[in-house]
Amino acid sequence: MSALTKAKGFKKSKSGLYVSMATSAFGVIGVVKQIKRARSESDTLRLVDAIVTGAAVVTNLAILYREVKRLGDDDVLLG
Template sequence: MSNALSKAKGFKKSKTGTYVSIGTTAFGAINVVKQVKRARTDGDKLRLIDAVVTGAGIITGLAILYRELKRLGDDDVLLG
């Protein structure tokens, strides 16, 4: 069981794992866009603020993942 857990942790730190994380994070952006549209249609300022804050979190998360991907790429160059 420990071996499977270490493989899962290793996947999260791999290029493939980072790409998967970017994809799932970007998928969350679709829900934010829907939430913004609903909030504007309903004139709900509180939902609009919530969507903007959530969107900022998604953008920050994507930036962190992009940085991690670049770091992994730099490591690959050094190893090769």
Template sequence: MSKAMSKAKGFKKSKQGTYLSMATTAFGAVSVAKQVKRARAENDTLRLVDAAVTAVTIATGLAILYRELKRLGDDDVLFG
């Protein structure tokens, strides 16, 4: 494995990588909000349910990432 690949894999498990993952996951909330608005305007219950399930998925993903961030604590060796 190259040094660059090793460093990239390490970034994913760093605080900065976790923050980046949280930001990209939270960005999905924007599309969910648009989906909810469109579903309400069209009275589309199925789309509204889909948006709700997606919102729960985003919330769960953020909770998992937050837990990982807490686990990293101060022992972030890549950028610490």
């Protein structure tokens, strides 16, 4: 099995999904900073952009969580 094939399989593993979730969670930090800056500058357009970006991050986290649950359906300990 080549290294590229292993790397592609990592995305669909539990550990790969957890890494993706952690990466997306760090996106929340950027969104919070963007919202604070937009509010301090009273910039409505930046605030809307931050809200839309935040919604995308939340949606991404929800999708990744669903994938983790699907992988865990056959595992008795995960419930």
